[in-house]
Amino acid sequence: MRSRYGLSDWDAAVSALCAADEVAIACHVNPDGDALGSLMAAYLGLRQLGKRTFASWGTTPAKIPYGYGFLHVEDALTDPAALPRTDTFLALDCGAADRLGELEGRASDSRCTINLDHHPGNDNFGALNLVVPTASSSAELVMRLLQDCGVEIDRAIAVCLWTGVVTDTGRFQYSNTSPETLTLAAELLGLGVPAPDLASEIWGSLPFAYLRLLGVVLGRARLVAGAGLVYSWVGLDDLEVTGTSLDEAEGLIDALRSTRDADIAVIFKQQDDGKFRVSLRSKGPRSVGAIARARGGGGHELAAGFTAEDVEETVEGIRRDLTR
Numbered sequence: 001m002r003s004r005y006g007l008s009d010w011d012a013a014v015s016a017l018c019a020a021d022e023v024a025i026a027c028h029v030n031p032d033g034d035a036l037g038s039l040m041a042a043y044l045g046l047r048q049l050g051k052r053t054f055a056s057w058g059t060t061p062a063k064i065p066y067g068y069g070f071l072h073v074e075d076a077l078t079d080p081a082a083l084p085r086t087d088t089f090l091a092l093d094c095g096a097a098d099r100l101g102e103l104e105g106r107a108s109d110s111r112c113t114i115n116l117d118h119h120p121g122n123d124n125f126g127a128l129n130l131v132v133p134t135a136s137s138s139a140e141l142v143m144r145l146l147q148d149c150g151v152e153i154d155r156a157i158a159v160c161l162w163t164g165v166v167t168d169t170g171r172f173q174y175s176n177t178s179p180e181t182l183t184l185a186a187e188l189l190g191l192g193v194p195a196p197d198l199a200s201e202i203w204g205s206l207p208f209a210y211l212r213l214l215g216v217v218l219g220r221a222r223l224v225a226g227a228g229l230v231y232s233w234v235g236l237d238d239l240e241v242t243g244t245s246l247d248e249a250e251g252l253i254d255a256l257r258s259t260r261d262a263d264i265a266v267i268f269k270q271q272d273d274g275k276f277r278v279s280l281r282s283k284g285p286r287s288v289g290a291i292a293r294a295r296g297g298g299g300h301e302l303a304a305g306f307t308a309e310d311v312e313e314t315v316e317g318i319r320r321d322l323t324r
């Protein structure tokens with residue numbers, strides 16, 4: 001076996017997983033396609049090796065996001081409070097331990113925590129750290145890890161991995177799409193992944209009410225002159241009036257970023273506690289990662305997020321950061 005990605009911990013992680021009888025696996029809270037796909041691929045793969053596996057993320061109750069019904073996450077999911085205390089704990093797609101939410105304590109309590117991730121700035125919170133910022137997705141890393149453990153990537157696992165890769169690369173549009181990503185994608189297609197069907201599940205199955213929400217959000221979008229910034233926001237009452245939910249609002253930022261008049265798009269989404277989850281996207285080269293980190297958040301250079309109390313105040317702060 002060769003040490004992949006030049007990581008000194010890679011082989012040790014393979015050995016630890018191969019030796020384990022049971023493995024608890026967790027992805028980050030508010031899971032996206034990569035988190036869910038990585039979680040389910042690891043769950044199915046390690047089960048194929050005869051391990052007792054448990055999948056979770058640190059939110060009670062864990063609500064499965066919209067558009068990923070085909071992953072059958074509900075069949076694998078254990079509530080965080082009921083997650084068995086296994087020696088081996090696999091954390092997926094978490095840039096820092098606090099992304100584990102209610103399961104954060106597991107990262108330090110478990111005898112062997114494996115931290116598999118591709119976020120730059122990952123603080124190596126695991127006992128073993130498989131952090132590859134150049135990887136398109138955590139799913140890409142999970143695939144190689146499973147293969148090195150002797151897992152045969154079957155069609156069901158391939159579907160999970162494909163989901164992670166296509167969502168984190170924006171369907172192979174973003175700069176994290178490398179030749180290696182496409183090689184891996186070709187392998188997955190060769191295993192029978194029904195790519196067009198999955199695309200309509202993930203991006204083409206929103207309820208009509210979403211179009212009304214999109215109308216509201218685009219109607220109040222603002223362009224910040226001189227900063228190359230476009231932003232808008234979704235309030236809790238917007239969700240109520242349009243009959244939509246926050247997980248259906250995931251794609252709103254893509255509508256905002258489609259203008260040529262801004263290279264940075266920001267969407268504010270109000271949470272149940274009244275605060276806003278702020279998502280930022282850059283078309284490059286300007287970074288939004290630093291903006292998010294300076295405000296207690298995290299992410300990648302071209303896609304990042306943080307939490308804020310007030311829309312206009314926050315926009316003013318971002319504008320200042322971008323124009324100084």
Ligand SMILES: [Mn+2]
Nearest residue numbers: 034093138168
């Ligand atoms: Mn990811």
